[in-house]
Amino acid sequence: MRGLPGRDRPPLILDASGSAAHLVSRRRAWGTALAVVALAMTDYIDRQIVVSTFPYLKRAWGLPDTALGALVTIVSVTIALCALPAARLADRWGRVKTIAAMGSVWSLATLACAVCGNYAQLLGARALLGAGEAGYGPAGAALLSGYFPQRLRATVLSIFQAAGPLGSVLGVVLGGVMIGQFGWRVTLGAFGVPGLLLALLFLTVRDYRTPAVSDAGGTDAEGDTGERLTPDRAASRRPGPVATLRELFRPRTAVWCYLGGALNLVVLSTLYTWLPSYLSRTYGLSSAQAGAKASLFILAGFVGAIVFGHLADRLGDGCPRRRLTVPAVLAACALVLLFTAFAVLGPGAGQYALIVAAGLAVAAALGTAPAAVVDVVHPSMRATAVGMVTLVQNLFGLAVGPVFTGLLSDVFGLGTALAVMPLCCLAAAAAFRHGSRSYEKDLAAVSGGGPAVTPPGSQVRELSQ
Template structure:
C-alpha cells in the first residue's frame, strides 16, 4: 500500500518531551490509520456476520435464543480473558508484530467456523475467533496513538473504533444477502482470506519505541538513543507486572472510563446482535430485509462514533474535561430514545426512526473512552491500557449484552428485553461524568509524555533510507 511507512531505516522513537506534531507526515500517518481501520473492519465482519445465520442455525440445530446469544458472548469472553496478556505482548514484542499475528489468527478461526459440524464445534471456533481478536485493538490503538498528536487522539481513535460499526454493517448486510444464496457455512468463512491478506500487509509498517517507566527493564541491542538501529534491532520496554498494574489503576479517570465504556457496550452489543431478529419477528421481514434495516442503525453508529469523537476533541480544546462530558450527555440521550422506542411504542415507522436515531449517540464513546484512557497513562503502556479497557469492556459489556438479552427474551419476549437493556446507558453516563471530574488532574500528571516534536520531513528522511 502506497503511503505506508516501510521497514527500511531506523525505528521511530518517542520521548517524554510532549508534542503537538505528527510523529511522521500526515500522509504516512493516515495511510497507517486506513490500513488499521480496514483490518479492524474485517474483524467486526467476522464477529458480527453470525447474527445473520441465527434463523438458519435455530432451525437446523434447534437452538434457543440463549444458545444463539452465547455464540456472540463467547467471542467477548475470549477477548476479555486474553486482552491483557495480548496487550502486554504488544508493548513488549511490538505493536506491528502483534497486529500481524492476531489478524492472522482470527482469520483462520473464521475459516474454522465454516467447517463446524455441530454447535459445540462452532462455539469453540467462535471462542478462538475472540482469542485472535484480543490483541488487535490494543496494538492498533497504541500504534495510532504514537503516529498522531494528543490533540487529535479522540478523533483518530474514534475513526479506528468506527471500524466496529462499519464492519458490523457489512457483516449484517452481506450476511443477510449471502446466507440465502450460499448457506451459513460459506457466509461465516467468507472474510477469513481477506483478513489474512490485510494482516500480512502490516509486515511493511514500521513500529516506534517509547520511553521507559520507572521500574522498567529493556531488552534489545544497544542503549544509545542516538544510535541508528535497523528494524530487527527494535526493542520495547518491559515493565514489571506490579508497575503495570499500578499504572493502569493509578488514574481514577481510567477506571471510570473502563467502566463507562463497558456499560455503554452492553447496550450497543445488544442491539447489534438482536435488532435483526427483532425486526424479523416483529415486522415480519426476511433475513435480508431485516439485515438491511438493522444496518441503518449500525451505520448511524459509524457516523456517530466519528462525529462525536471529533466533537469531544473540539470541546476538550476549551476545557479538557469536556472530552468525557460529551459521551456522558450522549449516553443519557441514547437511553431516552431507546426506552421510548421499545418501552413506550410498538412496531412501526416511529419506533424504527427512534431506534436508528439512537444509533448516533449510543456509539459516541467508542473512540472517546479509550482515547481518555491513553491520555492518562504512560506512553510505554498504551497498548496494555487499551488491553485493560478491552478486558473490562468485553467481560462486563460485550459479553453481557447478547447473553442477558437472550435470557430475558426467552423469559419475557424480545421486545421487553430490548426495553430494559438501555438502562445500562444511564449507568454509563454516570461513569463518564465521574471520570470527567478527575480527568484534568490525571492528564496533568502525564502531560510530559507524548511523541517527539520533530521538524517537518525528519522522519520522511529516515523512512526513505
C-alpha cells in the same frame, strides 16, 4: 522535544508551533490509519456475520435464544481473557507484528467456522476467533496513538473504533444477502481469506520504538552516551505486572472510563446482536430485509462515533473535561430514545426512527473512552492500557449484552428485553460524568511528569505528546 534517532525510528514531525505533531508525515500517518481501519472492518464482519445465521442455526440445530446469544458472547469473553497478555505482547514485541499475527489467527478461525459439524465446534471456533481479535485493538490503538498528536487522539481513535459499526453493517447486510444464496457455512467463512491477506500485508507498515523506562539520567531507548539498548535490556527496564496494574488503575479517569465504556457497550452489543431478530419477528421481515433495516442503526453508530469523537476533541481543546462530558450526555440521550422506542411505542415508523436516532448517540463513547484512558497513562503502556479497556469492555460489556438479552427474551420476550437493557446507559452516563471531574488532573500528571511506573529516583522520557 528531541527527535527519534536510529534507522528503525521514524522522524518526529513538528507543527508550525514547534510542538510534536506526528511521528511520521501526515500522509503516512493517515495511510496507516486507513490500513488499521480496513483490517478492523474484516474483524467486525467476521464477528457480526453470525447474527444473520441465527434463524438457520435455530432451525437446523434447535437452539434457544440463549445459545444463539452465546455465539456472540463467547467472542467477547475470549477477547477479555486474552486482551492483557496480547496487549503486553504488543508493547514488548511490537505493534505491527502483533497486528499481523492476530489478524492471521482470527481469519483462520473464521474459515474454521465454515466447516463445523455441531454447536460445540462452532462455539469453539468462535472462541478462537475472539482470541485472535484480542490483541488487535490494543496494538492498533497504540500504533495510531503514537503516530498522531494528543490533540487528535479522540478523533483518530473514534475513526478506528468506527470500523466496528461499519464492519458490523457489512456483516449484517452481506450476511443477510449471502445466506440465502450460499447457505450459512459459506457465509460464516467468506471473509477469512481477505482478512488473512490484509493481516500479512500489514507487515509492510512501519512500527515505532516503544519508549522504555530508564534509570536516573537515562533516556527512553538510549543511554546518556547514545548507547542503543538491546530489546532485552529495554524490556528489563519496563514495569512488572504489579506496577503495570498500579499504573493502569492509578488515574481515576481511567477507572471511570473502563466502567462507562463497558456499560455503554452492554446496550450497543445487545442491539447489534438482537435487532435483526427483533425486526424479523416483529415486523415480519425476511433475513435480508431485517439485516438491511438493522444496518441503518449500525451505520448511524459509525457516523456517531466519528462525529461525536471529533466533537469531543473540539470541545475539549480549551476545557479537557468536556471531552468526557460529550459521551455522558449522549449516553443519557440514548436511554431516553431506546426506552421510548421499545417500552412506549409499538412496531412502526416512529419506533424505527427512534432506534436509528439512538444509534448515533449510543456509539459516542467508542473512541472517546479509550482515548481518555490513553491520555492519562504513560506512553510506554498505551497498548497495555487499551488492552485493559478491551478486557473490561468485553468481559463486562460486549459479553453481557447478547447472552443476558437472550436470557430475558426466553423468559419475557425479546421486546421486553430490549426495553430493559438500555437502562445501562444511565449508569454509563454517570460514570463518564465522574470521569470528567478528574480528567484534567490526571492529564496534567502525565503531561507534567507526575506519577509514573518508575522506581524511586528514576525518570521516564516520553516518545511523543
